[in-house]
Amino acid sequence: SWTSWNKREAGSIGRAYNYPHVAATYWAMYRLARNNKDLVSSHKWDWYLDRAYQTAIFLTGRNEQGRYNVGYINMGLMEGTIFVKILEDLKREEWAEKAAQMEGRMKQRADRWIRQAYPFGSEMAWDSTGQEEVYAWCKYFGYDDKALVSLNSIIGYMPTVPHWGYNGNARRYWDFIYCGKLRRYERQLHHYGSGLNAIPVLNEYRENPDDFYLLRVGYGGMMGTLSNIDKEGFASVAFHSFPNTLKWDGYTG
16 A cells, blocks of 8 residues: 555655655755764765765656656655755855756756746645745746746645644645545645745745745744644644544654
8 A cells, every 4th residue: 555565665766755855864964964073973974965966866867768767856846945955065065067967957847847837746636745846946046937936826825824723734635545544635734744835935035024924924834843743753644623633643644
C-alpha cells in the first residue's frame, strides 16, 4: 500500500518530492560544519555542500535516453526553496562552474513555469505544495509577475482568522486518506503546508514591511506548524477538524 511498501518500492529513487529533504539535510550539515569549529566531525564542510549540489544535479538530470532521472521534476517541490539557498552558497564559496550548472537547470524549470498560467501542478489532482518553489525561483530569476501569481494563490487559500487552527492554515484535505491513522477526507489543520506556504508570504512581507496582512498570514502558518509538534518531538500529519474528533492524528506524515 501507499504507507507500507515492499523493499523494491521503498528503495525507489524516482519521486522528485523526496529530493529537497535530502538536499536540505546536506545543506544544514554544510552550514554547521562551515560556521562552527569541531561541531561536525564526520566530513568537512565542502563534502556536505558538494552532496547538496549533486542531489540537485541528479534531480534535474536526464539519463542516456534523454528522459528525466526522476518524475515530477517540473512541479514545484515542497521545501524547494532549499535549492535557492544551496545555489547562493555555491556562489558564495566561488564554486562558479557548479553554480552555473545548477542555475541553468533551475532556470529551465522556471522558464517552463512562466509559460503556464497557474504552474502549481502536483502528483495529486489539487494540492497546495507547488507554490512555494515556483515563487522562490521566479523571484530569483526576476519573473516577478509569476511570483505574484504564486503569492496570490497562497493568499487565496491561507486565511487570517481569529482561530489557531485556521489562521494561516494552507487548505488541505486528502492527506488523511494516504497518511493518516484515521483515514477520511477532512479539512486538515496545520498540515506541514502551513509552514511551507508561510515561506513565500514572509519573504514578501520582508520586501513590503508595511503590509501587515502578509505578516499575520505568515505568522499564523509558521506558528501553526510548530503547534503540530508535541512535547516528545512527534509531528502529526495534521489536526482533525471534524467537531466530533478535534485531535492530532496518530501518524506522522
